Amino acid sequence: MARGIRYFLSVTLKLLAVMLASVLMIVVTRTATFPSYQTSPPACEESDDDFIPADKERLARFTSAIQLQTVSYERGVGTPQELVKFSQFIQESFPTIHGSPMVRRDVVGNYSLLYRVEGSDASLQPYMLASHLDVVPVAEEAKWVAPPFSGELKDGYIYGRGTIDAKHSLMGSLEALQFLLSRGHQPKRTLYLAFGHDEETQGHFGAKVISEVLTQRGEKIKFILDEGTPVGDGLLPGVSKPVAFIGVAEKGFMTLHLEVNEEGGHASMPKPESAIGILSKAISKLENNPHPNMFGTGVEARMLEYVATEMTLPYRMLSSNLWLFSPLVAWVYSKKPQTNAMARTTTALTRFNAGVKDNVISPEAVAVIDHRIHPMSSVEEVMEFDLKVINDPRVNVKVKNSRPPAPISPYGKDSPTYMMLQETIQQIYPDALVTPTFMVATTDTGHYWNLSNAIYRFSPYVMTPSDLARLHGVNERISVKDYERVMNFYYHLIVNMDKPLETKRHGHEDEL
Incomplete structure (x- = not known):
């Protein structure tokens, strides 16, 4: 009997050893052969003739937008006079957009803005770039290194409430569109710009009404890009490169x-x-x-x-x-x-x-x-x-x-819209990796679920661990370099959408 037990233990140990060796072999093989999901499209360079510089005029427009105190306090309670000023400021600051016969501008829900840029190919489903006009209130003003509604430029950064949430994307997308139209270009695919006025209080009077308007028009949107997760530098352990997080949920x-x-x-x-x-x-x-x-x-x-x-x-x-x-x-x-x-x-x-x-x-x-x-x-x-x-x-x-949690949007190499976003990001941030994620916070895109099954949340600026507290906190800021990248990101995105989605790239050798 003792011999039988020893034999059983011997066989068991051998089986365990074989299993452990097999598991180890699988781990080593997968580690060595795991596929890369990254791309390397041609980078956007300052020397390109379609590069948008952060010159004095563009920076002045951005800082002026920051100075408008479009605060949302709670649902239905905000700063209507400031929202009206912002709307007027946008209309006056972008004459090429507002003077174009291709552009339709609607004021929605009293203060929100909805732009339709008519594409040349009516067979293509439109897409939408979203942002918002409002900001959260300011607390602990004495701790700010610059007044929170000053838009002050200090050591290469622009300070102020809304610089990263989310007037950077609003103004950056308008700058990109104005630059595009000033070059005499009409996009092939119709584009919407949607700017809600109460996102910080869940968008019940802004994004919700925008969605209702588009639904009444019978629109179905190819994809929607809204504010969201940033390009993280040092946010993901084990990665030395910046990581651009695309929120797919x-x-x-x-x-x-x-x-x-x-x-x-x-x-x-x-x-x-x-x-x-x-x-x-x-x-x-x-x-x-x-x-x-x-x-x-x-x-x-x-x-x-x-x-x-x-x-x-x-x-x-x-x-x-x-x-x-x-x-x-x-x-x-x-x-x-x-x-x-x-x-x-x-x-x-x-x-x-x-x-x-x-x-x-x-x-x-x-x-x-x-x-x-x-x-x-x-x-x-x-x-x-x-x-x-x-x-x-x-x-x-x-x-x-x-x-409820948002539906998960398509992502990965089988999703042309996701891959188009990835390659656009890597044109602007050529050293960055791109990965899908989900947002732990919420946006007003919940009102857009009926319009599209592809909703992405991404903000094209760099955030480090020390910057996390700036979002809705003290000393919110964006670097001048990042705001320049914001403008070029939206420009490249619009131009990339002129190509079939399977192509996905905008090369600077291509003429507009």
Whole structure:
């Protein structure tokens, strides 16, 4: 019997050794042979005759746009006078656009702008470039190195609210269109420019109305490009090159109102549990029981695979073999807030209100939870999870607001629109890698889902880890060089759309 056991153990160890050797061989082979998803189109050069320089006139227009305080405070509450000024400023600043017989301009929802640039080939489906007129309010103004609505130029950067969210894309696309039209060029494919006026409060009076107008016209849009993820420098571990992230989806959201009502009274005679205590326990359960880690089920895995060949060896091995290492990567991602947001539905306690007096037991406690829903989850799944975790009928849970995750747009080498965007990006940022991702924040493109199944979110400027806090924060800024790239990006994008999408490239040897 002992001999039989030894034989069994020997065979088992040999099988394990063979299996481990096989797994190791697969890992090594995949690491060495993993395909590259990158392209190398001809780069945009300053010496090209169709290069758009950030000269004094263009910079002056941009800084003037920053000086307009088009702030959105909450839904339906903004700065209408400033929006009217901005609209007038745009009309006066781009005479070639507004004087062109090919261009139709509509004011939509009182303040939003919708431009239609007529293409020469009516058989081609139009596309749309989107941005927004409004900005978020300014906090901690004393900490700004330049006044937040000054557009001040300082050490090669333009400072001000809206420089990267998102007047850079609005003004950059208009500069590109004006440059194109001034060269006597009519695009082959009809182009829309859509500028909502309340994106920062979810676009209910801007983008939503734009969508309704286009729907009434019977338009179906080939693809939509809106603000979104940037060119990250140092944002992705294991990659020394800049990485341009194209948002092919975005998280959904759900805002929950939690309320507990119990008998109040004098603090000298407390009951075993109070409304505040009951709600505090519910909140503690939610924070201590995060939603499942979903890394590897969605675009976040493709994000790593698309840059795997350019990673340092340890990261390349992991990213080339997510079939094996996904659980490890998922665990690592869960350790930091920035990466944890890519891996799961997040839970944030944003408000907690209770109590009226130091010696009075509050009969009511109210809290607000903000969930950002992973693209592979749903509003229903999140609610079911929360109720199961709380497991207390005394906690009344109501949905204040919600939106499901965005549909995932086509991406990769089988998607001509994605590849056209990738090659346009690499013309402007020739050293950058391009990869799909999803946005952890939300945009007003949710109102455009009925118009197109290909919605992309990308902002053509460089962001470093130290810049993350500038978005909606203090000292928002964009470099002059990046604003120049913004203008040239949109110009190349419009010109690239003159070609069949299978061609995808704009070479500077081609004449307009």
